[in-house]
Amino acid sequence: MDCKEILALLPAYVDQELGVSESIEVDNHVLGCLSCQNELASQNALRGALKKHATYFKAPNHLENHIRAALPLDNAHSGRSGKPALKWLGPFNWFSFGTAITSVVALTLSVSFYLAIPSPNDLLAEDVVSNHVRSLMVNHIADVTSSDHHTVKPWFNGKLDFSPTVSDLTAQGFPLVGGRLDYLDHRSVAALVYRHRQHLINVYIWPVANKQNIAVKTLSSQGYQLLHWAEGGMVYWVVSDLNPRELLFLALILQAQGSQGSS
Amino acid sequence: MAATEAMKARRFEEIVLPHLNMAYNLARWLSRSDQDAQDIVQEAYLRAYKFFDGCHGEDARAWLLAIVRNTTYTWLQQNREHVKNTPFDEEVHGLDSEGSATLINQADNNPEAILARNDDKRQINQSLEQLPLEFREILVLRELENLSYKEIAIVAGIPIGTVMSRLARGRKMLLEYLARINEGVK
Ligand SMILES: [Zn+2]
Numbered sequence: 001m002d003c004k005e006i007l008a009l010l011p012a013y014v015d016q017e018l019g020v021s022e023s024i025e026v027d028n029h030v031l032g033c034l035s036c037q038n039e040l041a042s043q044n045a046l047r048g049a050l051k052k053h054a055t056y057f058k059a060p061n062h063l064e065n066h067i068r069a070a071l072p073l074d075n076a077h078s079g080r081s082g083k084p085a086l087k088w089l090g091p092f093n094w095f096s097f098g099t100a101i102t103s104v105v106a107l108t109l110s111v112s113f114y115l116a117i118p119s120p121n122d123l124l125a126e127d128v129v130s131n132h133v134r135s136l137m138v139n140h141i142a143d144v145t146s147s148d149h150h151t152v153k154p155w156f157n158g159k160l161d162f163s164p165t166v167s168d169l170t171a172q173g174f175p176l177v178g179g180r181l182d183y184l185d186h187r188s189v190a191a192l193v194y195r196h197r198q199h200l201i202n203v204y205i206w207p208v209a210n211k212q213n214i215a216v217k218t219l220s221s222q223g224y225q226l227l228h229w230a231e232g233g234m235v236y237w238v239v240s241d242l243n244p245r246e247l248l249f250l251a252l253i254l255q256a257q258g259s260q261g262s263s
Numbered sequence: 264m265a266a267t268e269a270m271k272a273r274r275f276e277e278i279v280l281p282h283l284n285m286a287y288n289l290a291r292w293l294s295r296s297d298q299d300a301q302d303i304v305q306e307a308y309l310r311a312y313k314f315f316d317g318c319h320g321e322d323a324r325a326w327l328l329a330i331v332r333n334t335t336y337t338w339l340q341q342n343r344e345h346v347k348n349t350p351f352d353e354e355v356h357g358l359d360s361e362g363s364a365t366l367i368n369q370a371d372n373n374p375e376a377i378l379a380r381n382d383d384k385r386q387i388n389q390s391l392e393q394l395p396l397e398f399r400e401i402l403v404l405r406e407l408e409n410l411s412y413k414e415i416a417i418v419a420g421i422p423i424g425t426v427m428s429r430l431a432r433g434r435k436m437l438l439e440y441l442a443r444i445n446e447g448v449k
Pocket of ligand 1: 002003006029033034035036037
């Protein structure tokens with residue numbers, strides 16, 4: 001390796017992040033190269049100075065108490081008083097979900113089983129849930145109530161700058177209840193309402209500038225199940241208190257309908 | 264396997280709460296304000312609890328720091344006009360370091376000499392604070408929190424190659440800042 005290649009590896013070398021054989025190459029080169037030796041020394045010196053002099057800010061004492069008070073954690077620092085923690089949202093069993101899912105579905109969709117780091121998407125998920133809850137609570141589930149997609153689809157004309165795919169999925173066990181306009185991600189979106197047994201499902205659809213497809217992701221928030229994907233320039237959010245397996249089934253149907261083109 | 268809420272709270276207490284100092288240090292370095300850092304960390308812990316499923320185990324540290332980091336970014340966007348002092352395209356300026364290396368390699372700018380003259384807490388802190396956010400966070404995670412490249416990649420949501428190039432670039436910039444401070448002192 002020449003000096004340029006060695007210099008590119010030096011940061012990882014001083015951080016001990018290089019593989020054994022690369023480390024040996026750097027060792028050997030540095031032994032015989034004064035300029036790389038200097039560069040190595042300066043990088044080590046900088047690291048040492050940072051570790052020695054940069055302030056490590058410790059959390060003020062009251063911060064832990066504030067956090068404990070805001071969470072269902074015991075307020076005593078011991079954390080082991082007999083008092084039971086508050087009941088929060090109902091537990092959700094991801095493991096039985098995993099075993100119930102058929103292998104075909106598992107291959108078709110990349111489902112994330114573990115809750116991810118809250119990203120902008122997770123924050124959007126919270127909005128989706130609030131929206132869903134509001135639509136149920138104020139008894140304003142639909143602006144246009146019809147199980148006929150030939151009625152619901154034209155209703156959106158002129159109200160949105162795109163035309164959502166609307167299908168009646170009664171045959172698949174998800175009758176269409178209706179549609180309404182809603183507001184998510186700083187824009188007007190189509191909300192389609194489907195029903196499965198006694199569960200209502202909101203399907204939010206809106207176009208995205210970035211045409212990238214996103215595989216189905218599952219999330220749960222505030223006791224609700226959410227699915228999210230993007231396909232054909234449209235982003236989809238599905239939310240319900242329905243169990244995730246059946247919700248995923250709906251997602252598969254919607255994806256199949258979407259790829260057949262709107263009806 | 265369904266964990267009760269009490270179990271969740273206990274697991275959270277055992278594996279997430281102990282990282283409070285790390286969380287605070289990161290938020291403090293990113294926000295550069297004590298009060299902001301307290302608000303950010305508190306919000307981050309509420310989010311962490313909400314998203315906690317008890318399964319993170321050894322990754323809890325990186326996971327929590329990622330939440331702190333994302334919370335800080337959102338917080339800064341909502342509460343301050345501009346987050347990034349200097350947008351910097353490392354894909355263009357990345358590892359091809361000949362240009363920036365020349366300054367450091369000049370005889371009168373010998374980095375070890377600069378560091379020796381800058382052997383001072385205030386100057387090191389000041390330089391690190393001046394660093395643009397996307398470099399500062401990587402250096403804080405590496406040098407103060409002692410995270411591996413892989414953990415940093417998780418926290419900052421960037422590929423490992425980008426971690427490496429940002430560290431390289433961040434260290435060079437830091438040396439340049441120190442040199443500049445040093446010239447001002449002379
Ligand atoms: Zn060399």
